[in-house]
Amino acid sequence: MSTIEAIIRFEAVSKSFGSKRVLQDVSFDIARGSAFCILGRSGTGKSVTLKLMIGLLKPEQGRIFVEDQEITSLQARELPPVRKTMGFLFQNAALFDSLSVGENVAFPLRRHTHKPETEIKDRAREKLAQVGLENEFDKMPADLSGGMRKRAGLARALALDPSILLVDEPSAGLDPITSAEIDRLLLNLKSERDTTLVVVTHNIPSARRVGDEFVVMHEGQFIAHGTAKELDQSEHAVVREFMKSVGGG
């Protein structure tokens, strides 16, 4: 693993909930501009890993670095500057249901930029247009389908042009066509903006489309790490079985 261009680094990270150990001594680097896919069955600690990266959870042991800054030593009020460089797409989009779709996307812009209101609205429309939702600006999240909500969540996550995008189960609950659309959007981000993608999924076809580096989690540890081709040839039965699967989400 190269550490020279690492944008995110985990060093011997462990995390438990009560007596249940979810991550056990996990270490890895994510290279800048790469698409890093975390694969594994449900409940193996994939989403926990993602939440640790953005400081929503704190590990009991180990250190986590984002852009060379150790976030595990930061106080809660010191985290916002780091978080502004990251976007997070939640599994269920987590749109604010009291705000319209456009207001959801404008929310981070209002909070963290000093742009005039017209510019903020234009920018929010532009972000919604990027995900094909330019006509849904005034709709409420409850009026959108699952796929549209996810795209709106993506637009909000991208509002501040983050250099890192964390994506939790992009294809969960979506039909294969919508899932492929989301994957295309993610790939565009990577190629056009050099955004680093960290994608948690158990949908292998989707992961193959998006990812260029993969890890497989099993019982709180990484049991495989490499390209899709390397994982296809893994000697670990769980990894081989996982990579053979054709659906998910």
Next chain:
Amino acid sequence: MIERIGAFVVAGLAWAGEVGLFGLRALREALRPPFEGKELLRQLYEIGSRSVPLIAVAGFAVGIVMSMHSRSSLERFGAEALIPGVLAISLAKEIAPLVTGLLVSGRVGAGIGAELGGMRVTEQIDALETLAVDSFKYLVVTRVLACMVAQPVLTTFMSFTGLVGGFVAETVISNLSFRLYFDRAFSVMEFVDYIPATLKTTVFGFIIGTVSSYLGYNAEGGAEGVGRASTKSVVFSSILLILANVVLVKMILFLFPDQLR
């Protein structure tokens, strides 16, 4: 059996301590920038302005009922002229603060518990954090402060609508004029009757805001958890408000002995 009761009491005290610390954190964070002025105004509208119709109707009805009860007691002694004064003092000192507190804990407490609980279980609170927003300041501090500010204003409004209700009941029976009614009501009232009793409702607001925010902010367990947070918000804030009232009334009587007259 005794062990069980002891464990229950200890758990209750631990919970109360946790809620107390949560409330104190809200007060401490309220003094620390950045200040969430816009969200505070929005909460003042939600908690304060939108409670006005409920408080107005309830105050009016309470005023009518109290006037009828006072008349049935006082006319035995030929003291009907005291009805406006009795009404004004009892509304200002106790009825309006307590009834407003209980009504707000029902409407607002349930609302805050359900709203924050819903946000917690659908990861909207986590989403706020990922957008580099301090969710505690944005959601909790604003609601606690809005409850503390709105409560005395709503209490004053209930006292007023209660007096108007009392006037309507009185004028139907005795044809009392508006001016004479309010002259008699305010002739016996002093600021010491109104100020401490109304200010104590700031504490009621703190209790309602803190308890319901605590339960919503820490909700877990999906839709069922949201329902639990909402119900518990009403139950616990109402009980705590009634218990706190006992202590606050004792404190007011100690600090303002004129109230004993």
